[in-house]
Amino acid sequence: MASTQSSSSGALPVVDLAPFFSTAEDAAAARARATEAVREACMDTGFFRIVNHGVPREFMARVLELSAAYFALPDEEKSKVLPAEGSSSTPLPAGYLRPPADSPDKNEYLLVFNPELVFNMYLAEPAGFRDVIEECYAKLTNLGLLIQEILNECMGLPPGFLADYNNDRNFDFLSLIRYFPATSAEDTNGVSPHKDNTLITFVLQDDVGGLEILGSDGFVSVEPVEGTIIVNIGDIVQVLSNKKFKSPTHRVVRKLGTHRHSLAFFVNLHGDKWVEPLPQFAANVGEAPRYRGFKYGDYMQLRLTNTTHPPSNPEDAAGITHYAI
Ligand SMILES: O=C(O)CCC(=O)C(=O)O
Numbered sequence: 001m002a003s004t005q006s007s008s009s010g011a012l013p014v015v016d017l018a019p020f021f022s023t024a025e026d027a028a029a030a031r032a033r034a035t036e037a038v039r040e041a042c043m044d045t046g047f048f049r050i051v052n053h054g055v056p057r058e059f060m061a062r063v064l065e066l067s068a069a070y071f072a073l074p075d076e077e078k079s080k081v082l083p084a085e086g087s088s089s090t091p092l093p094a095g096y097l098r099p100p101a102d103s104p105d106k107n108e109y110l111l112v113f114n115p116e117l118v119f120n121m122y123l124a125e126p127a128g129f130r131d132v133i134e135e136c137y138a139k140l141t142n143l144g145l146l147i148q149e150i151l152n153e154c155m156g157l158p159p160g161f162l163a164d165y166n167n168d169r170n171f172d173f174l175s176l177i178r179y180f181p182a183t184s185a186e187d188t189n190g191v192s193p194h195k196d197n198t199l200i201t202f203v204l205q206d207d208v209g210g211l212e213i214l215g216s217d218g219f220v221s222v223e224p225v226e227g228t229i230i231v232n233i234g235d236i237v238q239v240l241s242n243k244k245f246k247s248p249t250h251r252v253v254r255k256l257g258t259h260r261h262s263l264a265f266f267v268n269l270h271g272d273k274w275v276e277p278l279p280q281f282a283a284n285v286g287e288a289p290r291y292r293g294f295k296y297g298d299y300m301q302l303r304l305t306n307t308t309h310p311p312s313n314p315e316d317a318a319g320i321t322h323y324a325i
C-alpha cells in the first residue's frame with residue numbers, strides 16, 4: 001500500500017495563461033513556454049496550478065462564499081433538491097447528495113450540469129446562487145476548451161484533434177463540495193485516494209487545505225493559493241497518451257474543527273465515445289498499447305459502483321487499471 005504520510009511541501013508547477021489572452025508580439029513565445037510547462041507537468045505528476053486564467057479572483061471567492069452559505073442551510077432544506085431516481089439524461093443525477101452512510105467519504109455535494117442543456121436543481125437560497133454558479137459553469141467550460149487546446153499541442157496531435165473528438169458538452173459537470181470537520185486524528189478521510197475518470201479536472205478551494213497528491217514518497221498536500229485554479233488531467237488523457245501523461249492519484253484529508261469547501265469541474269467525453277491509446281503514442285512509435293479500448297460511458301458506470309457500493313477495502317475500488325493490458 002502507498003504510504004499515507006503527508007508533507008506540506010507541495011509546490012505545484014505554476015502555468016501563466018496570460019499569453020493565451022494576449023495579442024502582443026512576444027505572446028507566441030510565451031505561449032510555447034507555457035505549453036511546454038504543461039507538457040512537463042502532465043508527464044511528471046499530472047497536476048499543475050494556473051494563474052491569469054481569466055476567472056477573476058473576486059468571482060472565485062464569491063462562488064466559494066455562496067457555496068458555504070448553501071451548505072450551511074438546514075439538512076431538510078438541502079434535501080429538497082435530492083435528485084429524482086432515474087430522471088436524468090446526464091451520467092449522474094443533478095442535485096444534492098451525500099455519500100451513503102457506510103462510505104468512507106465524509107462530505108456532501110451539489111452536482112450541476114450544463115445549464116444550457118439540463119434543468120438543474122436549485123433552492124431559492126442563498127440569493128444569487130443560481131446565476132453565479134451558472135456563470136461559473138460557463139467560465140470553466142471555456143477554460144476547459146483552452147486547456148484542451150494546450151493539451152492537444154503538448155500531445156503533438158493534429159490541430160483541433162481533441163476539440164473534434166470531445167465535441168459534446170453533455171457529460172461535463174460541476175460539483176460543489178463541503179467536507180465535514182474531522183472528529184479525531186483517525187477520522188480524517190474526505191475523499192478516498194482515486195484518479196479522476198475525466199479528460200481535465202479543475203479544483204477551486206477555500207483556505208482550509210486538505211487536497212493531497214500521491215508522489216513517489218507518499219501524499220503531498222496542495223496548499224491553497226487564493227485566485228489560482230488547480231488542474232489535473234484524468235484517466236482519458238492517460239489512456240489516449242498510452243500512459244505518457246499521468247492521471248494522478250489524489251485524496252482529500254479533512255481538518256479538525258473546520259469544514260472545507262471546494263469546487264471541482266470535470267471536463268468529460270460524451271458517454272458514447274470510444275477511448276483507446278492514440279496511434280501517435282502506440283503503433284506509430286512502435287509501442288504496444290497499454291490499455292484495451294472501451295466506451296467512455298461504460299467506464300463511468302464502472303466508476304459509479306464505487307459510490308453506490310463502496311468496496312470494504314478502498315484499494316479494491318474500480319479504476320482505469322480495469323482496462324490495462
Ligand atoms: O475537493 C477537492 O479538492 C477534490 C475533490 C476530488 O478529488 C474529486 O471530487 O474528484
Ligand SMILES: [Fe+2]
Binds near residue numbers: 194195250
Ligand atoms: Fe478527484
